[in-house]
Amino acid sequence: MRQMDAGKRNRYLWPITSLITLLILPGPASAATFWELPKLPKPHLFGDILIDRLSSENGVKPVFFSHWRHRTKYTCRVCHWELDFSFKAGETLMTETDNRNGLYCGMCHDGKTAFGHTEGNCQRCHTGKKVSDIGKFKALRDNLPKDKFGNGINWAAAIKTGRISPLYSIYKPEEKPLKFKKRLWLKAEWPYVPPAYFPHDIHVQWLDCGSCHPDIFKIKKKTTKHFLMKYILEEKFCGVCHLKVAFPMDDCKRCHPSMKAEN
């Protein structure tokens, strides 16, 4: 009798345990839905921002900036390192006078390289809304490697295959990206989530070492505690770029390549 009870118990034990495990632990397949990811805009509007540090205060419409329009010609480094644009919209201490003196946007928007920062052109930037041209976007996207999220363009592949050759330095056009190939495997927050992969070589095509170190990544020891998803979703660490401009976090497998998720 006792033996029969034990047998019955064992028969029901494993399905119950499995069910409890499934209910308690969110599997990797649900990672993208588990996290409250920001809603994605349409591909042609992904990476579009409005800059309104002083515009509204001075009675003009905020400035519209489209990342995809610019990144085919310039790497992130040019604006976010050489021209000193902060990674956070509206944080750059930029004024109209600075632009007219050839700083910030005025470095290229001088009437020679790109349309000038002159009276007739105010409305081209001070639109007050995100107005990326869908026709121009589609024409660009059709010629570039595809991706599932964000702009729907695999920018890393675009640069790797030579489909685009954005300028690495505006001051020294001959300057080439640093050859630094160190690839990191970062242990994930949860034991059943495979590690995240970080390739320096793909990032240095677009950025300077000083773009990330030490302001964004001040890492002294090997540790995972810094890179929790909740921090990334607060626009820290990888989230500085990989939420609104670089490929978004919806694409779990881009960072966790061993993940079996279908997202």
Add this chain to the structure above:
Amino acid sequence: MKNTFFILTLLYLLICSANLLDAAGDDWRNDFDRICANTANAGKLSGTELGKLIDDSDKLLKVIEASNEHDKKVYLIRLKKCRNFLEFMRNVSEKSGEK
């Protein structure tokens, strides 16, 4: 005649001082380029070399701060970033030396 000589001397002095100011401006830009160019090979530099570059950055920050050039704020931020990266690399190299 005296007046002409005086005006010519004054003009000469003005031109000389303008050239000197230009040269000073170029000097800090050259130093800026030299320091920031080293961020690309910071991984190959010794702690002492990195320390020297950090000291040079600190000195140059004061020079740029004192200048009246319109683009100084852009260079100040960039130099601070270069300096901080060099310091970061020095810390990394010290840590790896401890292991």
